[in-house]
Amino acid sequence: MLLVGKKGGAGTTVVATALALVLARRDTGGALLVDLAGDVPAVIGHDDRLTRGGGQATVEAALVLPVVALLLLAVIQIGLLVRAEVLVTHAAREAARAAAVDAHPDAARNAAISSSSLDARRLTVLVQGRNGPGSRAQVEVVYDAPTDVPLVGGLLGDVTLRATATMRVE
Numbered sequence: 001m002l003l004v005g006k007k008g009g010a011g012t013t014v015v016a017t018a019l020a021l022v023l024a025r026r027d028t029g030g031a032l033l034v035d036l037a038g039d040v041p042a043v044i045g046h047d048d049r050l051t052r053g054g055g056q057a058t059v060e061a062a063l064v065l066p067v068v069a070l071l072l073l074a075v076i077q078i079g080l081l082v083r084a085e086v087l088v089t090h091a092a093r094e095a096a097r098a099a100a101v102d103a104h105p106d107a108a109r110n111a112a113i114s115s116s117s118l119d120a121r122r123l124t125v126l127v128q129g130r131n132g133p134g135s136r137a138q139v140e141v142v143y144d145a146p147t148d149v150p151l152v153g154g155l156l157g158d159v160t161l162r163a164t165a166t167m168r169v170e
Contacts, residue, residue, distance in 0.1 A: 070151060070152065073149050073150065073151055073152045074149075074152045076149055076152075077147055077149040077152045077153060077156065080145075080147075080148075080149065081145055081147070081159055081161075084118070084143065084145040084159075084161055085145075085161050085163075087116040087117065087118050087143075088116075088118065088141055088143045088145075088161045088162070088163045089163040089165075090115060090116055091111075091112040091113075091115050091116045091118060091123070091141050091143075091163070092112070092139055092140070092141040092163035092164060092165040093165045094111045094112055094114075094115035094116075095108040095109065095111050095112040095115075095125050095127075095139040095141060095165070096108070096137060096138070096139040096165035096166060096167040097111065097167055098110070098111030098112075099111075099127045099130055099137040099139050099167070099169075100130075100137045100167040100168060100169050100170055101170055103130070105127075108125050108127045108137075108139050109123075109125040112125050112139075112141055118143055119146075122143055122144040122145070122146070123141065123142070123143050124141070124142040124143075125139060125140075125141055125142075126139065126140045126141075126142070127139050128140075129166075130169055131169070132169060133169055133170060134168065134169065135168075135169045136166050136167070136168055136169065137166065137167055137168075137169050138164065138165075138166045139164070139165050139166075140162060140163070140164045141162070141163050141164075141165075142160060142161070142162050143160070143161045143162075144158045144159075144160055144161075145158060145159045145160070145161050146158055147159060
């Protein structure tokens with residue numbers, strides 16, 4: 001509510017202020033008292049529904065926000081580990097296919113490395129059972145997945161992921 005007026009004599013400001021306070025209590029938006037004689041406008045009254053408990057909400061937000069941020073970082077780290085697991089499984093399939101068609105000892109490792117964006121220094125490829133055509137080549141890929149997400153990664157430490165694939169040697 002807006003009250004506009006000009007001082008007319010002694011006590012006018014007091015009456016206008018009292019009237020603004022009464023109206024501010026009835027009107028939830030508060031009242032603005034403007035003195036046309038050049039004084040600064042004053043806001044009288046306020047909406048209690050908007051300010052009630054405002055400090056409590058700020059304190060609660062300050063206490064909960066770090067926990068929510070930590071949970072968000074944990075979800076991101078888990079997502080990165082799931083992605084690495086999928087890449088390890090794909091690398092194992094590619095390595096098994098390479099071991100089945102190529103007799104070279106490094107063929108499976110090279111296929112695993114080139115098939116994904118995994119760090120080659122953290123990747124181990126083991127080939128077993130490649131005895132000749134008709135046999136089954138079994139490849140196990142082991143990857144030490146880094147946990148680099150701030151705050152959460154240090155709590156988990158590196159995670160070892162394994163995947164195995166078998167294919168018939170051609």
